[in-house]
Amino acid sequence: MRRTRIIATLGPATDSPEMIGRLIDAGMNVARLNMSHSTAEWVHRVIHDIRAEARRRNVSVGIMMDTQGPSIRTGNVPNPIDLKPGEKFTFTVGGEQGEPGRSVDVNYENIVNDLNIGDMVLVDNGEIRLRVSGKYERKIECEVLTPGKLGSHRHINLPGVKISLPALTPKDLEDVQLGLEAGVDFIALSFVREAKDLRQLRYHIASSKFKPLVIAKIEHQLAVNNLLEIIREADIIMVARGDLGVECPYEELPIIQRRAVKQCLQVGRPVIVATHMLESMIGNPMPTRAEITDVANAVFEQADAIMLSGETTVGRYPLQCLEVFDKIARRIERSGGANYHDRAELTSPRQKLVKSAVVMAEDLKAAAIVVFTIRGNMARHTASMRPRHSRIYAVCESRVIADSLSLNWGVRAVVCPFNHELPEKTISSALRALVTAGLLKTGEVVVIISSISAEEQIVDAVQMRKI
Numbered sequence: 001m002r003r004t005r006i007i008a009t010l011g012p013a014t015d016s017p018e019m020i021g022r023l024i025d026a027g028m029n030v031a032r033l034n035m036s037h038s039t040a041e042w043v044h045r046v047i048h049d050i051r052a053e054a055r056r057r058n059v060s061v062g063i064m065m066d067t068q069g070p071s072i073r074t075g076n077v078p079n080p081i082d083l084k085p086g087e088k089f090t091f092t093v094g095g096e097q098g099e100p101g102r103s104v105d106v107n108y109e110n111i112v113n114d115l116n117i118g119d120m121v122l123v124d125n126g127e128i129r130l131r132v133s134g135k136y137e138r139k140i141e142c143e144v145l146t147p148g149k150l151g152s153h154r155h156i157n158l159p160g161v162k163i164s165l166p167a168l169t170p171k172d173l174e175d176v177q178l179g180l181e182a183g184v185d186f187i188a189l190s191f192v193r194e195a196k197d198l199r200q201l202r203y204h205i206a207s208s209k210f211k212p213l214v215i216a217k218i219e220h221q222l223a224v225n226n227l228l229e230i231i232r233e234a235d236i237i238m239v240a241r242g243d244l245g246v247e248c249p250y251e252e253l254p255i256i257q258r259r260a261v262k263q264c265l266q267v268g269r270p271v272i273v274a275t276h277m278l279e280s281m282i283g284n285p286m287p288t289r290a291e292i293t294d295v296a297n298a299v300f301e302q303a304d305a306i307m308l309s310g311e312t313t314v315g316r317y318p319l320q321c322l323e324v325f326d327k328i329a330r331r332i333e334r335s336g337g338a339n340y341h342d343r344a345e346l347t348s349p350r351q352k353l354v355k356s357a358v359v360m361a362e363d364l365k366a367a368a369i370v371v372f373t374i375r376g377n378m379a380r381h382t383a384s385m386r387p388r389h390s391r392i393y394a395v396c397e398s399r400v401i402a403d404s405l406s407l408n409w410g411v412r413a414v415v416c417p418f419n420h421e422l423p424e425k426t427i428s429s430a431l432r433a434l435v436t437a438g439l440l441k442t443g444e445v446v447v448i449i450s451s452i453s454a455e456e457q458i459v460d461a462v463q464m465r466k467i
């Protein structure tokens with residue numbers, strides 16, 4: 001069993017029921033929907049297809065809605081504009097007319113106040129670089145530093161500039177509503193700057209029937225500055241290296257990744273490493289040596305999940321990318337080379353109970369830790385201890401909770417009915433189901449963590465059994 005979870009972003013290359021089924025068969029644990037490029041109609045259709053294909057296979061597949069966030073974009077450019085070093089180029093706001101072919105309107109009026117002469121403007125993930133040379137009431141004049149073709153709706157980064165856009169834009173709020181109605185398992189908030197941004201999202205989730213987990217995307221210098229408070233506030237962290245590598249000096253990126261993963265492990269927060277992991281496979285069937293090592297590094301660091309973006313949305317080899325992720329993750333996990341010292345500091349009494357169960361399981365070399373969990377928390381605590389030998393099976397009453405565990409390191413969730421009058425019956429029938437499914441074998445030793453309600457109370461217990 002692979003412990004590192006795989007997230008694949010869906011897009012034109014992968015949005016048919018058949019392709020979604022093949023991605024699940026190839027090991028996709030979570031499907032990501034990028035709201036920068038998605039319509040409501042597509043979201044409804046694709047969520048229906050993911051749920052149907054997962055149910056058909058009786059597996060848990062989580063669905064992540066990734067918001068666009070307060071992103072600055074170029075307006076309509078009828079013909080892509082060729083930019084050459086040394087040329088002048090103008091960004092206008094509010095529909096101000098600029099010189100045709102030498103200017104573009106942007107969707108953020110305050111850009112003229114936020115930018116100063118000498119600041120950098122980066123377009124298309126930093127491929128095109130410009131420097132501000134003049135500031136006017138409704139336009140910013142720049143000098144082109146690196147060449148490129150500027151098109152419509154291109155993403156603009158202003159590194160080091162404190163922009164005054166809200167944490168959740170009107171588009172984000174509409175998308176969050178759509179995600180809540182459709183019952184997504186995770187909502188990723190883009191360009192989080194401080195913990196308060198996440199509390200705004202939680203406010204909107206509070207009154208919803210579905211309660212998706214909140215993912216904080218670390219992709220801005222301010223998020224790096226406020227990392228620990230964001231990790232504590234979020235349910236999950238994503239190291240979103242695409243924008244992060246543009247907003248911060250690129251040589252800082254490996255240090256930020258390592259620090260974020262380490263702090264998440266210490267706090268017991270799941271962490272995703274994302275973007276450009278197999279970028280060259282958008283056009284080629286094989287990864288580069290550097291990409292193989294990058295993926296392996298995230299597995300060595302013990303990230304919970306690794307993520308594919310362009311590779312599975314527009315790439316020519318989406319299934320091969322899954323295969324490469326799967327192969328590398330299994331191999332690195334088998335090598336035992338990972339650093340196992342950074343286990344979470346579990347502090348509450350329930351967390352301490354989990355900690356002692358994991359220590360016992362490791363001591364006994366138990367085949368598995370079987371966690372009976374109502375809201376998924378005990379299974380999450382178990383995963384954050386990163387047991388080295390024992391597999392983690394989370395037994396859940398509901399499919400919704402099972403799906404919410406789809407990106408936790410090492411967790412395989414199974415759905416079984418709970419008998420709240422006779423919890424012991426729940427345990428014996430779940431163990432039988434695990435044996436029938438081939439997940440446990442006769443003679444194996446398991447450690448059981450049960451958090452099952454009995455007499456209107458949640459009773460936590462640990463026991464050891466031989467199957």
Ligand code: PEP
Pocket residue numbers: 034036066190219239240241242243244274275309
């Ligand atoms: C990233 O920037 O790395 C990222 C995951 O976000 P997006 O794909 O939305 O730009």
